[in-house]
Amino acid sequence: xxxxxxxxxxxxxxxxxxxxxxxxxxxxxxxxxxxxxxxxxxxxxxxxxxxxxxxxxxxxxxxxxxxxxxxxxxxxxxxxxxxxxxxxxxxxxxxxxxxxxxxxxxxxxxxxxxxxxxxxxxxxxxxxxxxxxxxxxxxxxxxxxxxxxxxxxxxxxxxxxxxxxxxxxxxxxxxxxxxxxxxxxxxxxxxxxxxxxxxxxxxxxxxxxxxxxxxxxxxxxxxxxxxxxxxxxxxxxxxxxxxxxxxxxxxxxxxxxxxxxxxxxxxxxxxxxxxxxxxxx
Amino acid sequence: xxxxxxxxxxxxxxxxxxxxxxxxxxxxxxxxxxxxxxxxxxxxxxxxxxxxxxxxxxxxxxxxxxxxxxxxxxxxxxxxxxxxxxxxxxxxxxxxxxxxxxxxxxxxxxxxxxxxxxxxxxxxxxxxxxxxxxxxxxxxxxxxxxxxxxxxxxxxxxxxxxxxxxxxxxxxxxxxxxxxxxxxxxxxxxxxxxxxxxxxxxxxxxxxxxxxxxxxxxxxxxxxxxxxxxxxxxxxxxxxxxxxxxxxxxxxxxxxxxxxxxxxxxxxxxxxxxxxxxxxxxxxxxxxxxxxxxxxxxxxxxxxxxxxxxxxxxxxxxxxxxxxxxxxxxxxxxxxxxxxxxxxxxxxxxxxxxxxxxxxxxxxxxxxxxxxxxxxxxxxxxxxxxxxxxxxxxxxxxxxxxxxxxxxxxxxxxxxxxxxxxxxxxxxxxxxxxxxxxxxxxxxxxxxxxxxxxxxxxxxxxxxxxxxxxxxxxx
Numbered sequence: 001x002x003x004x005x006x007x008x009x010x011x012x013x014x015x016x017x018x019x020x021x022x023x024x025x026x027x028x029x030x031x032x033x034x035x036x037x038x039x040x041x042x043x044x045x046x047x048x049x050x051x052x053x054x055x056x057x058x059x060x061x062x063x064x065x066x067x068x069x070x071x072x073x074x075x076x077x078x079x080x081x082x083x084x085x086x087x088x089x090x091x092x093x094x095x096x097x098x099x100x101x102x103x104x105x106x107x108x109x110x111x112x113x114x115x116x117x118x119x120x121x122x123x124x125x126x127x128x129x130x131x132x133x134x135x136x137x138x139x140x141x142x143x144x145x146x147x148x149x150x151x152x153x154x155x156x157x158x159x160x161x162x163x164x165x166x167x168x169x170x171x172x173x174x175x176x177x178x179x180x181x182x183x184x185x186x187x188x189x190x191x192x193x194x195x196x197x198x199x200x201x202x203x204x205x206x207x208x209x210x211x212x213x214x215x216x217x218x219x220x221x222x223x224x225x226x227x228x229x230x231x232x233x234x235x236x237x238x239x240x241x242x243x244x245x246x247x248x249x250x251x252x253x254x255x256x257x258x259x260x261x262x263x264x265x266x267x268x269x270x271x272x273x274x275x276x277x278x279x280x281x
Numbered sequence: 282x283x284x285x286x287x288x289x290x291x292x293x294x295x296x297x298x299x300x301x302x303x304x305x306x307x308x309x310x311x312x313x314x315x316x317x318x319x320x321x322x323x324x325x326x327x328x329x330x331x332x333x334x335x336x337x338x339x340x341x342x343x344x345x346x347x348x349x350x351x352x353x354x355x356x357x358x359x360x361x362x363x364x365x366x367x368x369x370x371x372x373x374x375x376x377x378x379x380x381x382x383x384x385x386x387x388x389x390x391x392x393x394x395x396x397x398x399x400x401x402x403x404x405x406x407x408x409x410x411x412x413x414x415x416x417x418x419x420x421x422x423x424x425x426x427x428x429x430x431x432x433x434x435x436x437x438x439x440x441x442x443x444x445x446x447x448x449x450x451x452x453x454x455x456x457x458x459x460x461x462x463x464x465x466x467x468x469x470x471x472x473x474x475x476x477x478x479x480x481x482x483x484x485x486x487x488x489x490x491x492x493x494x495x496x497x498x499x500x501x502x503x504x505x506x507x508x509x510x511x512x513x514x515x516x517x518x519x520x521x522x523x524x525x526x527x528x529x530x531x532x533x534x535x536x537x538x539x540x541x542x543x544x545x546x547x548x549x550x551x552x553x554x555x556x557x558x559x560x561x562x563x564x565x566x567x568x569x570x571x572x573x574x575x576x577x578x579x580x581x582x583x584x585x586x587x588x589x590x591x592x593x594x595x596x597x598x599x600x601x602x603x604x605x606x607x608x609x610x611x612x613x614x615x616x617x618x619x620x621x622x623x624x625x626x627x628x629x630x631x632x633x634x635x636x637x638x639x640x641x642x643x644x645x646x647x648x649x650x651x652x653x654x655x656x657x658x659x660x661x662x663x664x665x666x667x668x669x670x671x672x673x674x675x676x677x678x679x680x681x682x683x684x685x686x687x688x689x690x691x692x693x694x695x696x697x698x699x700x701x702x703x704x705x706x707x708x709x710x711x712x713x714x715x716x717x718x719x720x721x722x723x724x725x726x727x728x729x730x731x732x733x734x735x736x737x738x739x740x741x742x743x744x745x746x747x748x749x750x751x752x753x754x755x756x
Binding site: 190191195196229255266 | 359372374425449454479480482483
């Protein structure tokens with residue numbers, strides 16, 4: 001603005017040629033500014049246009065977990081940046097830390113020609129750590145608090161939850177096993193628990209060879225999960241009519257125990273599970 | 282009764298999620314199962330699994346389905362039973378290790394220049410249960426779970442407040458505190474990792490374990506300790522003699538060993554962290570190859586020769602209450618290893634003229650031969666999971682690692698053409714094995730997965746490192 005005024009004032013008195021000369025720079029400036037604005041706008045537009053298709057899907061992907069996470073965990077994005085920085089100061093402190101306590105030779109070790117980062121140095125703190133390290137606050141169980149855990153009154157229609165995540169599928173042999181899940185009644189809200197329980201049992205499940213021409217075969221097993229994850233009272237409540245198959249089911253259950261400890265927020269003292277093992281062609 | 286059906290549906294739903302097209306395509310068009318599954322996935326992703334409940338029209342009645350009503354806790358409304366079905370296969374749980382937050386505490390690196398997050402990620406990766414992601418700005422598949430911690434300084438003490446979160450819902454699966462120290466102590470991170478393993482798998486992790494072994498860097502053979510990940514190597518004994526065959530007590534408090542410190546091969550024990558070496562058995566002749574009962578009786582089995590021939594004996598941890606278990610006057614019995622329950626013992630004998638592995642009840646009865654490899658088998662170690670015995674067998678002139686079921690079946694070879702292997706010892710998880718292998722002129726410790734994959738070197742010190750014994754969890 002001020003420049004404008006200045007050049008405007010000067011126009012009246014001096015010769016036109018001079019004025020033109022003086023004006024020249026400001027014209028250039030204007031042009032350059034204009035050009036720059038145009039370029040920025042164009043750049044922005046192209047950037048958004050180009051970027052959209054690429055980033056859209058991943059963004060959606062991340063949105064769900066990230067949003068939720070940010071709710072319960074402290075501000076994470078700001079944190080992320082600063083943290084990586086500090087590692088700088090100590091680029092390579094690992095190499096030789098001769099242990100005062102150990103006059104032993106392992107330390108001066110010119111550790112073999114291996115490039116590995118494993119320095120055989122006896123570490124400073126003697127072997128003390130084991131006993132002292134008891135991580136103190138383990139599971140502060142808040143369980144009994146709100147409910148008089150009433151033993152199984154099978155009053156209502158219960159729930160099966162199907163918070164089933166597909167990934168289990170991906171690399172399993174394609175021999176005809178199937179996932180079947182029930183959705184019914186109020187949900188068991190700990191999706192992760194079902195997923196991890198299923199994972200563990202699946203990893204122990206070695207069904208006897210399937211008859212490719214045979215019909216679908218399945219058995220229903222019932223068991224209880226104790227708070228610490230141990231499986232109790234596993235029993236076949238619907239036989240596959242194949243002794244071998246039923247035994248394989250029970251064996252899988254036995255090997256899968258202990259399952260993960262029950263979620264802390266699950267107040268009932270144990271969880272009953274009915275589980276169908278299916279082999280299908 | 283609602284039933285979601287089919288693996289293809291699952292795969293399809295996965296694809297849907299992956300491409301972010303939650304709402305598009307086929308929910309209703311195809312089988313109801315497909316639609317319902319996608320709906321289920323969507324709801325899960327939104328953290329609103331609960332709504333998934335009933336869509337009566339979509340119900341498929343099957344005679345073979347789950348029958349009957351499932352009980353609900355009348356007070357909380359939480360179900361006391363659930364139903365689901367199972368398939369075969371194993372996939373790793375994806376875990377994202379987020380950068381920690383430092384709340385009033387300065388971020389410090391560990392002794393070897395590693396960040397705490399790095400150590401935690403390594404621990405989780407090692408467990409073999411997880412595919413571990415780091416928060417590094419790259420976008421990958423969203424992890425199912427997130428491991429996160431806040432480091433706080435409280436009354437001058439630095440504490441790690443660790444959390445394991447379910448990504449989809451943000452629910453806290455568990456949270457706990459670990460004294461971190463300043464500079465940070467790896468042990469806190471190991472403990473955190475082991476808790477993550479526990480809460481997601483029901484298994485005890487092995488990050489809080491150490492490995493005892495024999496090293497000769499001083500010119501004498503002494504017992505050393507090293508963390509399972511190669512950190513914190515330290516010497517335990519300073520007897521200036523030959524001290525070998527370290528063996529952990531069930532709770533990890535003591536290490537028994539054979540030492541020639543007083544001229545005779547005697548049994549001794551050391552309380553970890555205490556320099557004192559206490560004699561267990563100094564009977565005339567050989568007192569060797571100690572092994573503690575993992576079931577907690579505190580008893581030790583060892584090979585003694587004070588009655589003339591080397592036989593297996595059971596004794597208490599002070600060397601008293603001696604019971605002889607084997608009676609083979611013309612052969613040597615040694616290298617005993619207990620089953621996890623303490624009910625059975627595998628051991629080595631050359632009673633047929635060949636060194637082979639045998640098994641017997643804990644009282645010495647019911648002896649059977651387990652191995653029939655041509656030539657030579659020794660160094661058995663019974664998996665803490667009970668399902669497998671690892672041993673060394675000589676095949677084609679080289680000593681290789683093998684595993685077999687406790688009845689001698691299901692023989693698997695873990696190494697071949699990689700040199701000579703010695704003294705395998707199981708980790709408490711039954712998924713990893715440490716052993717010694719000659720590396721050039723020296724012997725070094727290595728770790729392998731139980732199927733022989735993922736071999737990696739653990740020690741790099743001067744001289745030999747051999748005769749490893751993997752501790753039980755030390756928390």
